[in-house]
Amino acid sequence: MQKITTSLEEAAEAGGHSGRTTPVWRTGAEQPWDPEDLAVAQGKYPTPENIARARAELERDGAAAIERTVP
Structure with a gap:
């Protein structure tokens, strides 16, 4: 069972951003x-x-x- 994260920092630490320790932000301007x-x-x-x-x-x-x- 996968742990539910409560913050973006926890998601990043869990590997949600390809091993990055800081989240990658996307905007409509990309x-x-x-x-x-x-x-x-x-x-x-x-x-x-x-x-x-x-x-x-x-x-x-x-x-x-x-x-x-x-x-």
């Missing part, structure tokens, strides 16, 4: 995002204005723009 995708993820219609705003946000903030929306 994949490429188009401005249209960001606008829709923010709950907005992909109108030219919303796409332009999302494009500016991606250029200004990079991955942080995505992580704020899709953690």
